[in-house]
Amino acid sequence: MVAKKAAKKTVKKTAPKKTAATKAAAGDKPAAKKSTADKTAKTAAPAATEAARAAEQTGAPTVVAKKSASRPAAGAQATAPVPPARAVAPDELAVRPGEDPWTPEEVTEARTLLSSEILRLRRELEASGAALAGLMRDSGDGAGDDEADTGTKNITREHELSLAANAQEMLEQTERALARLEAGTYGLCEVCGKPIGKARMQAFPRATLCVEDKQKQERRG
Structure with a gap:
């Protein structure tokens, strides 16, 4: 009888430990990933800002400027240049x-x-x-x-x-x-x-x- 009671106590004590471990395994890992992503985004944002400032100071063109320059404005229609009128030479009369x-x-x-x-x-x-x-x-x-x-x-x-x-x-x-x-x-x-x-x-x-x-x-x- 004493052995059975001891076994029940052992089960009760170890069960919560397993549940806690399971919760920790299920809930703590995504939290760690999320915090890592946030840190990466926070680190990348200042780096992009610094790169843009450096480009402005040096006069180097950025990738965004190149794309916007190559694309026509919305609603704009491409028109062919009108050639200037050619003066008629006297010997063509x-x-x-x-x-x-x-x-x-x-x-x-x-x-x-x-x-x-x-x-x-x-x-x-x-x-x-x-x-x-x-x-x-x-x-x-x-x-x-x-x-x-x-x-x-x-x-x-x-x-x-x-x-x-x-x-x-x-x-x-x-x-x-x-x-x-x-x-x-x-x-x-x-x-x-x-x-x-x-x-x-x-x-x-x-x-x-x-x-x-x-x-x-x-x-x-």
């Missing part, structure tokens, strides 16, 4: 077969002539506008004029209107010719697309039709 190509001096002369003609026509239009305004004012004040005076004023007014319309048409043709010279289409017929001819363009810088199409236009008109 249209000429008839057998004619010499345009030289830079000849192109400069044509550009100067057209530009000065534009300025002249604009001044002429301003003068015609002022003259027409004076004639219209006089026609309103001439209630006591006789028929001869009224007829003279009407003829003068019609003449000024005709001059202004002619100057306006020539101005538009000259401006179009200058634009065609800058665009490289100077000397090409606007109807058939064939070369007008260098000699004709030098004689009539505002020409937009070749001889054949010009003659057809005159016959229809």
